[in-house]
Amino acid sequence: MELLIILYLLLLYILIRATFSLLGFHKPKNLPLGPARLPIIGNLHLLGDQPHRSLAKLAEIHGPIMSLKLGRLTTLVISSATAAKHVLQKQDLEFSARHVPDAMHACNHAHHSVAWLPVCTEWRTLRRILNSNIFSNSSLEANQHLRSQKVKELVAYCRKATSLSNDWVDVGRAAFRTSLNLLSNTFFSIDLADPYEDSGKEFKEVISNIMVEAGKPNLVDFFPMLKKIDPQGVRRRLNRHFGKVLEIFEKLIEERLRMGRLKQDDVLDVCLKLNQDNPNELNHTHIKSLLLDMFAAGTDTTSSTLEWAMTEVLCNPHTMTKAKNELEKVIGKGNIVKEDEVLRLPYLSCIIKETLRLHPPVPLLLPRRVDKQVQLNGYTIPKGTQVLVNAWAIGRDSSVWDDSLEFKPERFLESRLDVRGQDFELIPFGAGRRICPGLPLAIRMIPIMLGSLLNNFDWSLDTNIQHEALDMSEKFGITLSKAKPLCVVPKPLN
Template identity: 45%
Template sequence: MAWLPIANHWRILRKISKEQIFSVPRLEASQGLRQEKLQKLFDYVHECIVNHQLVDVGEAAFITSLNLLSATLFSVDCAQFNSDSSQELKETIRAMTKVVASFNLVDYFPVLKSIDPQRVMHKSNIYYGQIYSILDNIINQRLRLRAESSEHMEKNDFLEALLDYSQSNPSEFPRDRIKHLLLDLFVGGTDTTTATVEWVMTELIRNPEIMAKARNELWDVVGRNNKVKESDISRLPYLQSVIKETYRYHPTGPLLIPHKAEVDVEINGYIVPKNSQICVNIWAIGRDSNIWSNPDSFDPERFLKREIDIKGQDFDLIPFGSGKRMCPGFPLATRTVPLMVATMIHNFDWKPEKGMKPEEVDIIENFGVALQKAVPLKAIPIKI
């Protein structure tokens, strides 16, 4: 979906995504599924405390975000904590995004396409094939279930809606398009959410006083013994400020998705020729001292003093893009990221690995389609 021009096929995909998964009624109906996955995250962290184990925060965030998404899309869990297969799936998705972001000579010298000198296409075919195999199995199982029982109770998930739409519009939306759309949502949603949560937790561990403020807000608004619900998010301005500051300081899509100029256009005296590919460097915008005071400091307080949203209207902060090509998963991301962070800090404190001071937790970035931590965050959870 991200690479398609604005035409009929793109409009169909956007419409289906908006109506069948990211609409408010759909998201409200699937709240229970997300609460189950968050409870599993809580239980996993608690188990690590009992067993005196470090938590690989990125790994825990990946498994939770993957299951949050897969439960919504297919009503199944695709990963388990402490599972080798989950680690392999994470590495496959990370490898896919790395290949997409890699420099490829073929883009500049198409005559080399058949040779594939850097083996970029070869690698991408392997990684995409692995994910397509998983999706094929899920689709086949659902089709068998639909065919074998006339009393089949339809699942209230995205896959069921896609199969119904495909059945009614076979030429417009064949099976391959179902698979491609699921791949977009499956990979794109998991990788970016995981990276964001890992960056939030990195900064909270580096700044214990900020973590304490966010936790105290949770205790004041939600209570110490109550579970955080999606309806609570709007009443947690400090937690939202922490996440906004993370979007500014560590944007998971540092260059957004490339755009293309459909006609010659003039912007601030510059002519952008038709068919030019446009990259928006939101990483640089977030570090611009003309826009932000002390841009190299992690300071959530700035968003308590300044009205700014992330819905694509305030161009100083557009982590999900803006306009027609804005990320379709925005409504789900703004629910899942705060809930995952809240689950991890509501009843737990976090310390760096033994022998490390909070300020020594690194923030080295690994640039790609998603901005990942170069060194995975591993930390000590403490029950409070």
């Protein structure tokens, strides 16, 4: 609604500034089918405040490869596993460039970010650092004790909440704090939030604001002539949000450098050592942008997925019972789940896959762009086209999934489908060279958090907030979070 109001207020301005080419909304030849376009705005009026849902409904009419005109921006929407496989695997290189939203230019972040850089030498260097020093098997194994400790602290926090006043727990906030401290210990060897108190709220709000602002439709992206005006103030707000987080990172870097020596005990030491050895390859700006990417993506997506999983389990008592029975049989009631035990908990893994199918953390993945004209399935995709892969729609495709809108973890018990980017029916983390670099950490962290919470407590809704707690409405941004926080009461099992 906000977008439409601003859009119509600016319509007169756009008409005055528009050139004849802007008014000539002729459709390029051989584009995929798509909805009829209005002058000037094209199909912008069809997005609504839940673009992933709106685009899924349009794809039911116009097909899994669909074209739209969003202001000046030609957009290709991919809504099936088959089409996604072409874009993300068979023609991955041709579709690997990024469409960078104007918002990501705040604090010049897009110029140094592994998430938004094009596939180039700089991007390859940053990906290599991530893959070799943070998300490699050896690095993850070395930090397994940190993940175990943070999950113990999460359980202790929930136990403390109920022992003091039989109080409810905001699951999303508690999970965010756990993810935040895991990352901050991995990178800086410190907690950024008190693990046993309800702290870290301000940092969570900043990260949540970043995801919402970065994900919302922004007129500047559709009408580049408005860039200097920034009519919705998205870039101005993100300058402020980014600035707060980057200031924290800058202080931590300065403090580490003042220590005078690097022991390579954590990721910051590794990055600073790489910077000393080759400052042209990795400078301090790169390091801060890398940290911003990891903290923004790693905290919000993990906490959101855990919150959705807990919500679905509470909505489906038979799922809760089966999960608890499996946990009790395999590891014993009241114990913390260890990473090497997850393989012996197939139903728990099925719950997480089913959660990611229905609630992918990034519903439209991050937008791609074609830098030169390409052919796709017989269609001609012009240079500069934005490409959106609707992972949310793919996960709910009724031609692929039986009872596609129902939460049924059992569907994965006899299935080899996985979330690692090889099965295009289920791509919550993307696929191809642009797959989420944090996937190896996420698939280790989420099961032990969810399993430990289910295995240590009986969960019930606070009667005063029951309706709001299980409200399944979504808050759209880059990540798809729950609009109403899940607040539940944990009762310890021992």
